Amino acid sequence: MPVDVRIPGEVAAVLRYYVYALRDPRDGKVFYVGKGIGDRINAHVREAGADPVSERAKLRTINEIEAAGQDVDLLFLRTGIEDENDAFMVEQSIIDAFAADGHKLTNLVRGHESGRYGLASLPAVVARYKAEPCPPIPYPVIMLKIQNGWRADMNEREVYEKTRGHWKIAPWVREEAQYALGIAYGIVRGAYRIDSWFPSEMPWDRGKNRWGFVGESAPELADTVGTQVRDVFPNQVMYRRFLSGYGRPSVDADPSHSN
Known part of the structure; x- marks a missing residue:
């Protein structure tokens, strides 16, 4: 007892x-x-x-x-x-x-x-209180909303894994997108160069045509990390957006916006 x-x-x-x-x-x-x-x-x-x-x-x-x-x-x-x-x-x-x-x-x-x-990485805390607008991006880029499951203490590898997939991405977008940005709560958390795409083999993605990408950190877009792009996602339904370049006319990666 x-x-x-x-x-x-x-x-x-x-x-x-x-x-x-x-x-x-x-x-x-x-x-x-x-x-x-x-x-x-x-x-x-x-x-x-x-x-x-x-x-x-x-x-x-x-x-x-x-x-x-x-x-x-x-x-x-x-x-x-x-x-x-x-x-x-x-x-x-x-x-x-x-x-x-x-x-x-x-x-x-x-x-x-x-x-x-509470617990947060240095970039996340700075972005929380002073997130400047994202500078122009002169490349075709897909912005992916990763806030479901995102944590303020994530390290760079975790942000990359969260950003890379898996997503419903149209074939033409996979051909054109050169870069991917991981976005959580309107803030750019990671910027990556896309090398290739692969179909998801996760059991729960079976038949859903979801894709992930293989890439690496993009130093040429390092100045975008920690900046805000709240204008890219005007509603809560959208979770990814393809743009021919930030600040240029944009095209949705999948008009249905479905998961």
Whole structure:
């Protein structure tokens, strides 16, 4: 049975808000980070038997630990935090630090306001606050919306893999497009020279005529990365657009705009 060490009121008064972690004693790895006040750190173990759908991954881990005859390690990461907003920020920073290292937690969300202030690469942060208009592009280019699944902390290789496919691309566009830009939330995240196209072999793409490209980073378009092209996608339905050159008359890669 887990040892239930309650936090006395006088201790809670000193702790104020705090950020804590739950650690699995079987492998020594943290599996959950949270913030709380009072006796919150103990609540997860007491809730484990209830197993609510919203927190099944965390509570399942707790149940597995107890079934193995061990207790969850309850760790304070920072105490004496004066207000809840500061506690949220500390919690988010720790969650993001684990994410940056590839450590998977059971937290359902990455933290309070993580999309606005959280884990992000240097180019993504600069583009978030100061994205200049994209300079003219004198080449046939296809712009591909990659924001579904895009993360602000993606590295260059991940952006390339996300941009290269797979897409519904008409034959004439595959012949004419020389470059591809990966676009997320109106910002150019990567620019690539297209060397060749290949049909998707993914099972879920079977019969859908989707294509991917093989290419490499385009240094001649390096000045476009981090700039904004919000005028290219005037609605939420469009997810790719072929242009004979940015700033020139454009042609849709597939008039249906279907996925």
